[in-house]
Amino acid sequence: MIQKKVCMLGSFSVGKTSLVRRFVESIFSDTYLTTVGVKIDKKQLQVDGKDVTLMLRDIYGEDEFQKLRMSYLRGASGFLLVVDGTRRATLDKALAIKEEADKALGPVHSVMVLNKCDLADQWELDPEKEDALAGQGWSVIRTSAKTGQGVEEIFTTLARAMLHK
């Protein structure tokens, strides 16, 4: 059985925990419950005929109250950088976290997750910006932990990238 560690990274309240819960337990709640510390979940999936176990590290969102420890990212094979599409600033934060992680650990397979795409009327990210990120080599996927859109896809895409390094 292939096992890969994946870290969920991003600002607070972008939907990291909701994405994990949707993926692992197929449930969603509208109530925002802040994450303190780290929570680890496991999920098995099949990617290109191979059985893979993803060890998902749901890490608290970095803000002025809690700074991200780079040691939490140690041993990770992939990152899901989660952005709240209704809060423009969370994209800048995600990019800053990735830059810091690259410096500390070297490049790691990553997928940029633009979450809360069900909130179309509150969306703040320009399509041009999304295209620009894709042009820079990012895998950019819109998701909604609420509806489930794109959730399987982000984990499958990342797992495929980790397997075929």
Add this chain to the structure above:
Amino acid sequence: MADDAVYESFLQEQRLALFEYLGEGVFRRIGPPPTFLTGILGGNAATAAALRLGESMPFLDNFIPDAEEFWNSHSEGRAESGAWVEKGKDGSERALEASAVWLAGRKILLLQNPQDRYDERVRVLQTARDSLLVHEKLLREIQKKEILLHCIVHDLSQPLTAIRGSLSLLKLQSMAPEFKEVLEIAERQSEKQETMIRGILEAFSAELAAQQVVQSDPSKAPDLAQCAEKTVEAFQTAFQERGAQIVLSPELDLTREWRVKGEESRLLRIFGNLVENALRHTPARSTVVLGATTDEDIVTGFVDDEGPGLPEDATATRLFALFAKGKGERAGKAGLGLYFCKMTVERWGGTIGCENRPTVGARFWFRLPCAQRHSK
């Protein structure tokens, strides 16, 4: 109770488990397993003599290299893992924290379940982050409002421009004096309308502008006395037309600097609004005086008039409130000028107020923190 029993009770009460590190990821439990450990690992694992804790608790697996580094460096203090949530064999989720320490010359791992402390931290952070989200949402609403206002102003102003242009053209035509008078009324009212629209925009724009960075370099901070001087110059004509005067206080020392926290254009606007207010209540052949005083780290700017003074029922709170208007014909600008002054001064950490003068008229004043004090 024997000492061992007291010690075991202590560990149970503290929800603390001790392990000695034997190397290569293997730990030896010291003392009986506390209840929380049994819940996490299951009965057999919890009582086992040697444990690979990293295999049972993946988060700990990540911490062990840090712990090893700490033990190998023989440092003082401890290495801490930070909090994580572990789902135990019993199905319950528990908050855990681990620390690596040296005790009695041995490499010891402390594993604790500080649930109460963790729950309290969650409560505090939840409140803090909920407040941050509300704040972010309010800022977005304000920005939307600003954009809407700009659109409204633009749409409202356009017909006025055409109206004023048409009225100007009409004035060039020959017409009976009574029609000329009507035309002049129409011109004055459309000018007033334009001023009001601009005033509304400025008042609401000030809310966002106040979030702009205030000049932090003292050498570039605005000089209150210079702003007073410029205001006096700007209003000379308006006062002459009223048959009144506007002057600087003779006691104002212009040889020194009067730098205050703020931004020059808005400081000029503050003085301007206070002077406009004074002008409305200034009778002919009277004088409005602008000046400043200082007291340690505070500079006070003031505008003194020789008008009728503040009504008995007037309070600073009411006068400076949004859309507050004075009584009578001379109430102006939809009650925005003084509100703008209050908002701006308070954003800069100052205060604003008014009072009747001992002899005649009123004084409107504002106090701002000093940016720098020294002579030129």
